[in-house]
Amino acid sequence: MNPDQPNPEFRRPPELEDRILEMHTAAMREMAEPRDGIRPTPVAYLIMCFLFTMWGGFYMGTYGGDWTGNGLAERSTPAAEGPKVTANPMVLGAEIYNACTQCHQADGKGLPGQFPPLADSEFVNGDPKRLAAIVLNGLNGEIEVSGKKYNSQMPAWKDNYNDEEVAAVMTFVRGSFGNKSALVGKDVVEAVRKDVGGGGVWNAQSLSEYASKH
Numbered sequence: 001m002n003p004d005q006p007n008p009e010f011r012r013p014p015e016l017e018d019r020i021l022e023m024h025t026a027a028m029r030e031m032a033e034p035r036d037g038i039r040p041t042p043v044a045y046l047i048m049c050f051l052f053t054m055w056g057g058f059y060m061g062t063y064g065g066d067w068t069g070n071g072l073a074e075r076s077t078p079a080a081e082g083p084k085v086t087a088n089p090m091v092l093g094a095e096i097y098n099a100c101t102q103c104h105q106a107d108g109k110g111l112p113g114q115f116p117p118l119a120d121s122e123f124v125n126g127d128p129k130r131l132a133a134i135v136l137n138g139l140n141g142e143i144e145v146s147g148k149k150y151n152s153q154m155p156a157w158k159d160n161y162n163d164e165e166v167a168a169v170m171t172f173v174r175g176s177f178g179n180k181s182a183l184v185g186k187d188v189v190e191a192v193r194k195d196v197g198g199g200g201v202w203n204a205q206s207l208s209e210y211a212s213k214h
């Protein structure tokens, strides 16, 4: 008998037919092949994408620095955030003193009979509050400086300079022209401005009254 030819006599037993079918369905279910075609994107995946995008935006907004080359550190450095280094009062003061030179002169010696000297002056080197009061509100009338009398007008500077600037020019004149007095903090100017900022120009008498009260 030729083994390649199906035996026409052969018949499967009918109870086996069912079992073969059953076995194959099971096998086909387990090993489903990937198939071409378009399926809708899973909603969970879309939500995940959305959340990641939001998180990314939040992260860059929070830690992205200021979007300049200097801001690329994850968090800006304390130096970049902290207060600016205060300008050297002698440098700032020298700049402001330019406003005083036309009268008191660059060498601080003033002009005889017209403008009193700041060099070796008791008003400059004495009580810082009295000096602040003069610079803030100005000074008129007869006044004696280093044994010499003057009678002219010193303008007020309170509207031109803030407390730090007034303190700086005071520090400058107290440390220049041979003067060697201590520097003045802006808190002194602040206090005097609060006290007398609303007042008018001093004369010798009102100034000494103010100075004796403080």
Ligand code: HEC
Pocket: 096, 097, 099, 100, 101, 102, 103, 104, 114, 115, 116, 117, 118, 121, 122, 123, 124, 131, 134, 135, 139, 140, 141, 142, 143, 145, 150, 151, 152, 153, 154, 155, 157, 169, 170, 173
């Ligand atoms: C327009 C001229 C003028 C300018 C500008 C001027 N002063 Fe005076 N200053 C005077 C005159 C005048 C007096 C004397 C006032 C008087 O005769 O009563 C005086 C007095 C003073 C005194 C007290 C007297 C002394 O010599 O110590 C001080 C301190 C002083 N000025 C500081 C300054 C400072 C600081 C500036 C600049 C911010 C300045 N002055 C700008 C004219 C000026």
